[in-house]
Amino acid sequence: MISGRERFQSTLGLVDLSQTLDLVFLVLPNYCLGRAFSNFYQNYHFLQFCTSSIPTEFICKVLNISYQTNYYSFSQPGVGRYLTSLTVQGLTFLCLLFIIESRILCQLWQFRRRYWSALPESPVSPPEDRDVADERKKVLESPVEQSLSSPLVIKELSKVYGRRDFLLAVDRMSLAISRGECFGLLGFNGAGKTTTFRMLTGDETVSSGDAYIDGHSILHSMKKAQQRIGYCPQFDPLLEHMTGRETLCLYARLRGVPETYITSCVENMLRGLLLEAYANKLVRTYSGGNKRKLSAGIALIGGPPVIFMDEPSTGMDPVARRLLWDAVTRTRESGKAVIITSHSMEECEALCTRLAIMVNGQLKCLGSPQHLKSKFGSGYTLLAKTSRGEDDLKAFKEFVEAVFPGSLLKHEHQGMVHYHITNQKLSWAQVFGILEKAKEKFDLEDYCVSQITLEQVFLGFSHFQQPPDVGLV
Numbered sequence: 001m002i003s004g005r006e007r008f009q010s011t012l013g014l015v016d017l018s019q020t021l022d023l024v025f026l027v028l029p030n031y032c033l034g035r036a037f038s039n040f041y042q043n044y045h046f047l048q049f050c051t052s053s054i055p056t057e058f059i060c061k062v063l064n065i066s067y068q069t070n071y072y073s074f075s076q077p078g079v080g081r082y083l084t085s086l087t088v089q090g091l092t093f094l095c096l097l098f099i100i101e102s103r104i105l106c107q108l109w110q111f112r113r114r115y116w117s118a119l120p121e122s123p124v125s126p127p128e129d130r131d132v133a134d135e136r137k138k139v140l141e142s143p144v145e146q147s148l149s150s151p152l153v154i155k156e157l158s159k160v161y162g163r164r165d166f167l168l169a170v171d172r173m174s175l176a177i178s179r180g181e182c183f184g185l186l187g188f189n190g191a192g193k194t195t196t197f198r199m200l201t202g203d204e205t206v207s208s209g210d211a212y213i214d215g216h217s218i219l220h221s222m223k224k225a226q227q228r229i230g231y232c233p234q235f236d237p238l239l240e241h242m243t244g245r246e247t248l249c250l251y252a253r254l255r256g257v258p259e260t261y262i263t264s265c266v267e268n269m270l271r272g273l274l275l276e277a278y279a280n281k282l283v284r285t286y287s288g289g290n291k292r293k294l295s296a297g298i299a300l301i302g303g304p305p306v307i308f309m310d311e312p313s314t315g316m317d318p319v320a321r322r323l324l325w326d327a328v329t330r331t332r333e334s335g336k337a338v339i340i341t342s343h344s345m346e347e348c349e350a351l352c353t354r355l356a357i358m359v360n361g362q363l364k365c366l367g368s369p370q371h372l373k374s375k376f377g378s379g380y381t382l383l384a385k386t387s388r389g390e391d392d393l394k395a396f397k398e399f400v401e402a403v404f405p406g407s408l409l410k411h412e413h414q415g416m417v418h419y420h421i422t423n424q425k426l427s428w429a430q431v432f433g434i435l436e437k438a439k440e441k442f443d444l445e446d447y448c449v450s451q452i453t454l455e456q457v458f459l460g461f462s463h464f465q466q467p468p469d470v471g472l473v
C-alpha cells in the first residue's frame with residue numbers, strides 16, 4: 001500500500017521531472033512550436049471558463065487550474081518562453097547558415113594551414129620529368145595578366161588530408177590549360193585526380209597554392225569561379241524527382257542561357273546524348289548509363305568556359321560513349337577548356353590534346369598522347385599466336401629473342417605471346433619482313449605489330465604508385 005504522503009512525494013517528483021524536461025526540450029524548435037500552440041489553446045479555454053462567472057472562478061481555484069491573462073507570459077501556461085526560444089534559435093541558425101555559406105571557418109582553417117603548418121615532404125621525389133618541370137616554370141614565371149586571361153591556371157596546388165597522419169593527396173600541381181584544349185588527367189586509383197577536381201570546384205578546401213578559373217582565384221573569388229565551370233562529378237548528383245528535360249532546363253537557367261534559347265539548347269543536348277526517349281521520365285527511373293549521360297549534359301549545357309569531367313563515360317554503352325566524345329569535341333572546338341579524367345586510354349586518345357599521368361598526387365609526365373608514346377614507349381608491340389604445340393612456341397620465342405635482341409616477353413597465354421620490341425632503330429619494313437618469314441617457318445596463325453599504346457605507357461608508371469600509408473609523414 002502506498003501512503004498518501006508517498007503518493008504526494010511521487011507526484012511532486014513527476015512535476016519536477018516534467019519541468020526539467022520542459023526546460024531541456026526548449027532547444028528543440030518543433031517542441032517549442034507544438035507547446036506554444038497547445039498552451040495558447042489551453043490558456044484561451046481556461047481563461048474563458050475561469051473568468052466567466054464567480055462559481056467558475058471558485059471551481060478553478062479549488063481545482064488549482066492556472067491560467068494567464070497575458071498569453072505571452074513566461075509562466076505556465078503562457079507561451080513567452082517558447083516564442084523566445086524559437087526566436088533565439090532562428091537567429092542562431094541564421095548565423096550558422098551565414099557562416100557555412102560564406103565558408104568563413106573553411107577560410108580560417110585554410111589560413112591557419114597555409115601560414116602555420118608547412119606542407120609535409122612528398123614521400124617519393126625522384127627528379128621531375130622535363131615536361132612537367134617546364135610547365136611548372138611556365139606557370140610560375142608567367143605574368144599575372146596571362147593567368148587572368150587563361151581559362152585555367154593551377155599554381156602549386158596541394159591538398160593534405162589528416163591532422164596528425166598527413167596524406168599528401170595532391171602535391172604542388174602546376175598546370176596551364178588554354179582555350180580549345182582537352183586535357184586528360186590519368187592516374188591509378190587514389191592518385192589524387194578527384195581531389196584536384198574537388199579543390200578546383202570548391203567541394204574541398206585547398207591546403208596550399210591557388211588556381212585561376214577564367215581569371216578568378218579559387219581562394220578569393222570562388223563564387224565567380226564556380227559561375228564559370230561545368231562539372232560532371234564521379235558520382236551522379238541528380239535530383240531524382242525531376243525529369244531529364246526539367247533537370248537540363250534548370251541548369252540552363254542557372255547558367256544564364258536566355259529564356260528564348262533554353263528549349264532549343266535542352267533539345268540539342270538531349271538529342272546529342274541520345275536521351276530523347278527518356279527526357280520526360282523521372283531521373284530515379286534512369287539506368288546508370290543514362291544518369292551518367294545526364295550528368296555529362298549538365299556539365300556541358302550553356303557552354304561554360306571550363307568544364308571538368310570525372311570519368312564521364314563510366315557505364316555508358318559504346319554508342320553513347322561515342323556521342324559523348326562528339327559532344328565534348330564540339331565543346332572543345334568552340335573554344336572551351338575541358339579537363340577530363342578517365343581510365344579508358346581509348347577515350348583519352350580520342351579526346352585529349354594533352355594529357356598528364358598522375359602518381360601519388362604528382363604529375364609524372366605531360367604532353368600530347370603521341371609525345372608520351374614516343375617518349376616513354378619506344379619500340380613496337382608484337383602479338384603472335386602459334387597454331388602448333390609447345391615446342392613450336394618455344395622455338396618461336398627463341399627466334400624473337402635472337403632477331404630482336406633486348407625484346408621483353410610481357411604475357412604468354414595459350415599459344416599467344418606478347419612482346420615489347422625495344423629496338424628503336426628497326427623500321428616497320430624490317431620488322432614485318434622478319435615476321436613474314438617467321439609466319440611460314442613457325443606456322444603462325446596470326447600476328448600483329450603496332451606502336452606502343454598509351455596503356456603500356458600508363459602501366460610503365462605503375463611501379464611509382466605507393467599505398468596511402470607510405471605517403472604518411
Ligand SMILES: Nc1ncnc2c1ncn2[C@@H]1O[C@H](COP(=O)(O)OP(=O)(O)OP(=O)(O)O)[C@@H](O)[C@H]1O
Nearest residue numbers: 161162169187188189190191192193194195196468
Ligand atoms: N575525404 C578524405 N579524407 C581523407 N583522405 C582522402 C579523402 N578523400 C580522398 N582521400 C585520399 O586521397 C587520395 C586521393 O584520392 P582521390 O579520390 O583524389 O583519388 P583518384 O585519383 O580520384 O582515384 P580514383 O581513380 O579511384 O577515383 C587517396 O589516397 C584517398 O584515400
